[in-house]
Structure formats: structure tokens, C-alpha cells
Amino acid sequence: MTKNSSTLTSARPKLSQQLQKASFQKTVFLLIAIVPTFGGYLLFGLYPNLMSVYYSLLKWNGITKPKFIGLQNYVNMFQDKYVWRALLHNLFFMATVPFFILAISVLLAYLLTNKGYKGTSLLKVLFFFPNVLSTVVVSLLWAFIYDGSFGLLNALLKLIGIDMQGYYWLGDARTALTALVPPSVWAGVGLYVVIFVNAMTTIPKSLYESAILEGAGNMTRLFRITLPLMTPIIRVSAIFLVLGTLKTLDMVLILTRGGPAGSTDVIGLYMFNMAFGEQVRSYGYASAIGMFLFVILVGAKLAVDKLLPNREYEY
Amino acid sequence: MKEHRTAFDLIWWVVLAAWSLSILFPVVWVIYESLKTNQEFFQNVWTLPETLNWGNYLSAWERFKLGTTLLNTLYYVGASLVIGTFLTSLNAYALTRMNFRGRKLIWSLIMLSLFLPGINALIPQYILMRDLHLTNSLTGLIILDVLGENVFFLMLLGGFMQSLPMELEESAKIDGASLFKIFSRIIMPLAMPGVITVAIFKFLGLYNTFLQPFIYLSDSSKYTIGVNIYQANMRMQYTNDWVTLFSGVVITMIPSLIVFIICQRWIVEGATMGSVKG
Numbered sequence: 001m002t003k004n005s006s007t008l009t010s011a012r013p014k015l016s017q018q019l020q021k022a023s024f025q026k027t028v029f030l031l032i033a034i035v036p037t038f039g040g041y042l043l044f045g046l047y048p049n050l051m052s053v054y055y056s057l058l059k060w061n062g063i064t065k066p067k068f069i070g071l072q073n074y075v076n077m078f079q080d081k082y083v084w085r086a087l088l089h090n091l092f093f094m095a096t097v098p099f100f101i102l103a104i105s106v107l108l109a110y111l112l113t114n115k116g117y118k119g120t121s122l123l124k125v126l127f128f129f130p131n132v133l134s135t136v137v138v139s140l141l142w143a144f145i146y147d148g149s150f151g152l153l154n155a156l157l158k159l160i161g162i163d164m165q166g167y168y169w170l171g172d173a174r175t176a177l178t179a180l181v182p183p184s185v186w187a188g189v190g191l192y193v194v195i196f197v198n199a200m201t202t203i204p205k206s207l208y209e210s211a212i213l214e215g216a217g218n219m220t221r222l223f224r225i226t227l228p229l230m231t232p233i234i235r236v237s238a239i240f241l242v243l244g245t246l247k248t249l250d251m252v253l254i255l256t257r258g259g260p261a262g263s264t265d266v267i268g269l270y271m272f273n274m275a276f277g278e279q280v281r282s283y284g285y286a287s288a289i290g291m292f293l294f295v296i297l298v299g300a301k302l303a304v305d306k307l308l309p310n311r312e313y314e315y
Numbered sequence: 316m317k318e319h320r321t322a323f324d325l326i327w328w329v330v331l332a333a334w335s336l337s338i339l340f341p342v343v344w345v346i347y348e349s350l351k352t353n354q355e356f357f358q359n360v361w362t363l364p365e366t367l368n369w370g371n372y373l374s375a376w377e378r379f380k381l382g383t384t385l386l387n388t389l390y391y392v393g394a395s396l397v398i399g400t401f402l403t404s405l406n407a408y409a410l411t412r413m414n415f416r417g418r419k420l421i422w423s424l425i426m427l428s429l430f431l432p433g434i435n436a437l438i439p440q441y442i443l444m445r446d447l448h449l450t451n452s453l454t455g456l457i458i459l460d461v462l463g464e465n466v467f468f469l470m471l472l473g474g475f476m477q478s479l480p481m482e483l484e485e486s487a488k489i490d491g492a493s494l495f496k497i498f499s500r501i502i503m504p505l506a507m508p509g510v511i512t513v514a515i516f517k518f519l520g521l522y523n524t525f526l527q528p529f530i531y532l533s534d535s536s537k538y539t540i541g542v543n544i545y546q547a548n549m550r551m552q553y554t555n556d557w558v559t560l561f562s563g564v565v566i567t568m569i570p571s572l573i574v575f576i577i578c579q580r581w582i583v584e585g586a587t588m589g590s591v592k593g
Contacts, residue, residue: 025493026413026494033409034410036402037469038406038424040461040463041428041465045431046424048438051439051443052435055438108331115324117331123335125579127334128583132523132574132582134523134541134567134571135541136525137541137567137571140545140548141564142341149357150360151360152341155361186338191586194586198587218323247433249526254545268434276441276530291435293434293435294434
């Protein structure tokens with residue numbers, strides 16, 4: 001007993017030393033672990049987001065002294081018919097791209113999961129492939145497909161007897177906007193197939209088996225079992241896709257640069273051109289458009305939340 | 316599932332085959348067009364090249380200065396990947412497994428970025444980079460990426476690390492291990508599956524980034540491969556040497572293709588981890 005307590009007393013200063021050392025170590029570790037990343041996030045992430053509000057109140061070309069003009073940029077923006085045209089194109093993409101991506105990937109995922117064909121795991125991987133290609137590669141690939149003189153699309157149409165006579169799909173205002181939908185769908189489906197396949201495999205097989213016993217066909221099973229149980233994940237995917245479609249500008253930039261005659265301009269690209277374009281350098285005005293986009297994005301998220309109620313099914 | 320095949324199954328099978336073809340065919344088409352001569356190229360889309368002109372790849376390599384471009388890309392992607400993954404791992408560990416004052420505040424500020432679309436920050440970010448003299452510099456791009464928003468990877472790794480038992484640190488501490496040792500010898504090895512997933516997705520993301528390099532790099536000697544092949548396509552309007560451009564596009568595809576083939580299992584599984592982000 002006495003022996004024990006004596007060792008304890010002698011250990012006491014050591015222990016406090018050790019504790020001190022440990023707390024010093026912890027401080028150093030935390031400094032290394034938190035400061036660069038969190039500081040960087042504050043500087044390169046949060047700060048620019050806050051500054052975009054301020055910039056939208058300036059008349060500024062980035063070089064001369066900025067001039068505070070209040071809400072003038074916003075007034076100009078609401079009278080700018082090109083902003084509204086770009087927004088209309090965004091709405092077109094929002095209505096088409098997410099719909100096609102979701103419809104195609106639900107169908108493909110259903111076929112891969114529930115039909116038991118051979119080689120489905122290989123197909124799942126293959127379908128994902130376009131998702132690992134860069135936007136530049138996907139865009140150029142489709143630019144080649146749409147080309148008038150050597151394009152794959154015209155050649156395919158010729159095979160089935162439609163001669164487009166060297167029609168440039170991206171060069172004509174009538175078809176350019178629609179032609180931008182397939183590349184986005186093509187490049188986007190794979191990810192959602194994988195997401196949906198994984199979600200579908202968690203649905204108990206017994207549900208399908210009893211449905212088959214009761215004579216339910218493919219369509220009944222898809223619409224009565226699979227889709228209702230998938231609603232939460234489809235909902236999240238829809239929000240993600242709609243917001244993503246609103247933000248995109250790089251594919252349009254690469255494929256058409258908003259042309260011909262502005263027929264494919266989208267709001268992100270219009271903002272980009274206002275800020276970094278060859279003729280104009282209007283950081284204030286571009287920031288105002290950016291703020292507008294921010295408001296639309298929040299609005300779109302709320303709208304999708306409302307349109308697709310978050311129902312949870314139990315099984 | 317036991318079920319009889321019907322005529323419908325043929326249709327469904329055709330649907331699957333059609334989607335597979337829509338992916339394979341354009342890619343294969345670009346490859347075989349890239350092996351033609353320019354004359355053959357304009358004659359007929361369908362004919363196969365008479366002789367395989369691998370020389371197109373050589374001229375693409377020289378004309379588009381792919382050597383320099385690939386070195387730039389390697390520097391940008393490699394440095395961002397290594398430093399970024401390391402910092403994210405450290406950060407995820409500290410934020411999920413350590414107790415300190417202000418942790419909750421830091422987390423909620425980080426979570427805030429999930430609500431920010433980011434696109435409206437493009438211009439202030441550019442001004443900031445310009446004021447810090449980080450434009451037209453690959454190192455600047457690395458700094459922006461490494462210190463920028465990594466919330467998605469942070470959440471992925473944080474979730475992974477949280478699932479490890481808490482007793483690990485406690486018993487290591489009793490044995491007298493320092494925090495640095497605990498992190499490098501215990502946590503990192505155990506979190507490796509998560510770290511690898513993050514690294515693969517970082518690679519794909521960085522290699523495929525177009526907008527930032529496009530905005531920030533002005534000297535063509537600093538271009539990354541994506542920007543380079545975009546500019547090559549723009550110039551093509553005047554030169555009409557399409558087979559060389561096709562070869563360039565195929566070369567651009569190769570790194571993604573290799574990583575995809577080697578890591579497909581990780582990628583396809585990791586993709587769903589990412590979907591939790593919403």
C-alpha cells in the first residue's frame with residue numbers, strides 16, 4: 001500500500017509533464033490539420049461568395065477604380081433581353097436533360113437489376129464510362145458526330161435513307177439548342193444507373209416474387225414496387241440534376257460558345273462572357289447576373305422540394 | 316429470379332445493347348478515323364483506313380505540344396492529388412475524431428458551402444487570385460484546388476473515419492504513441508479504402524477540370540491537356556487537318572481510360588458514396 005502511493009507521488013510531476021506535452025502536441029496537430037484547409041476554405045470559398053454580393057453593386061471593369069452604383073446593375077439586368085433569352089434556354093435544359101437522364105437510367109437500372117441477363121455487371125461498368133471522360137472530350141466527340149461534312153449523325157441518317165446534304169446541326173439556330181441535350185444525357189446517365197442499381201438491389205426480392213406469383217407484369221412491378229420505393233433517391237437525384245443543369249456552361253462554351261446568334265446561350269455562359277469575354281469586361285454586371293443565378297438556384301431547389309414530396313416507404 | 320423469358324425480353328435486351336453501342340460506337344469511330352489519312356477522312360465515314368496511320372499520333376504529339384501539356388497536367392494533377400488528399404485526410408481526422416473548441420462552428424461553416432452554388436463566386440475568386448499573383452500559374456491552380464472547397468471529400472473521409480472504433484486512439488495513447496503516430500500508423504492505414512476512393516475521384520476530377528485552367532492559364536506553354544485540345548479544336552477551323560485532331564482527342568482520352576479500367580470497381584462503388592451528398 002505504502003509502496004504504491006509512493007510510486008504514485010513520484011509519478012505525479014511526470015504525469016503533468018506528459019499531459020502538458022500531449023496538449024502541446026494536440027495544438028500543433030490541430031494547427032496543421034485545420035488551419036491550411038479551413039483557412040483556405042474561408043479565403044477561396046466563403047470570401048468570394050460574400051464578395052460577389054458587393055461586386056454586384058459596382059461598375060467595374062477590373063482595371064480602373066470601381067464605382068459604387070447601387071442596384072443599377074440589377075435594373076439593367078432585368079431590362080436585358082439577352083438575360084431572359086439565356087434563362088429561357090436554361091429552362092429548356094432543365095425540363096429536358098434531367099428528365100431524360102432519370103428516365104433512361106431508371107429503365108436501364110431496372111433491366112440490369114431485375115431481369116437477370118448475362119453480363120449485367122459488365123454493362124453497369126460500361127454505362128459508367130462516359131462519366132469518367134472530361135467535358136472537353138465528350139463535347140468534341142459530339143461536335144464530330146454533329147459535323148456536316150464528316151459527322152457520324154448525317155452518315156447514320158443516310159444509311160436509313162435520309163440525306164441531310166451536309167447539314168451542320170450545331171451551326172443552325174433551329175437545331176443547335178436541341179442538339180446540346182443528347183451529349184449531356186449521354187455523359188450523365190451512367191452515374192445514375194449505378195446509383196439506381198445499388199438502390200434497387202436493396203429492395204427485398206420477396207416483394208417481386210410475391211408480385212410475380214400474383215401475376216404482376218414487368219410494368220406493374222416497375223411502377224408499383226420499384227419506383228415508389230425509389231422515390232427518395234430519385235428525388236435527390238432530380239434536385240442534383242436540375243441544379244447542375246442550371247450551373248453548366250462549359251459544354252455549351254465548348255460546343256457552340258452560345259451561338260449561332262445566341263441561340264444556345266445559357267445564363268452561366270452569359271455571365272462568363274460578361275466577365276471574361278473578349279469585348280466586355282464588366283465584373284460588376286457579371287456579378288449581378290451571378291447573384292440572380294444564385295437566387296434561381298435556391299428557388300429551383302425549393303420548387304423541386306415542393307413538387308416531389310419526400311415520402312418514405314417502408315418495407 | 317426465376318421467370319420465363321418472353322418476347323418483351325428481346326426488346327429489353329435490344330434496349331441494353333443499343334445503349335452499350337451508343338457508348339462504344341462513337342469512341343471506336345473516333346479511334347479509327349484517327350488512323351485514316353485526311354483524304355480518306357473526307358471521302359466516307361464508314362470505310363476503314365487502308366493502312367493504319369499511326370503517324371497521325373506523332374504529328375498530334377508534336378503539333379499540339381502534347382509533351383509539355385502532359386507534363387503540365389502531371390504537375391497540376393499530381394501535386395493537387397497528393398497534397399489535397401493528405402490535407403483532406405488530416406482535416407477529416409481532426410474534425411471527426413478530435414475534441415477541441417470551435418469544432419462545431421468550423422463544421423457548420425464548412426457545411427454552409429453545400430448551399431452555395433459556387434458559380435457566382437467565379438469572378439471574386441478570379442480577382443482574389445489576380446491580387447495574390449496566382450493567375451497564369453499552375454502552382455496557383457494547385458493552391459486554389461488544394462485549399463479550395465473539398466467538402467464532398469471531407470464528408471466522405473470523415474464518415475469513413477468515424478466508423479472506426481474509438482478505442483484505437485485510447486489504447487495507442489496508453490502505449491505512449493503521439494498524435495502524429497496515431498494518425499500515420501493507425502488511422503491512415505485503416506482509412507485507406509476511403510483515402511483511395513478520394514484519390515481516384517480527385518484524379519478524375521482534376522484531370523477533367525476545364526473551366527479553372529481555361530480561365531486562369533493564358534500562356535499556351537502552361538495549358539493543361541483539356542484546355543490544349545480545346546484550343547487545338549478552335550484552330551482546326553483554319554487548318555482542316557482533322558485526323559491529327561482526332562488523334563489528339565484519343566490521346567486525351569487515354570489516361571482516363573487507363574485509370575477507369577484499373578480502378579473500375581472502386582469508381583463504380585465510390586460513385587454511390589458520392590450520391591449521399593445530394
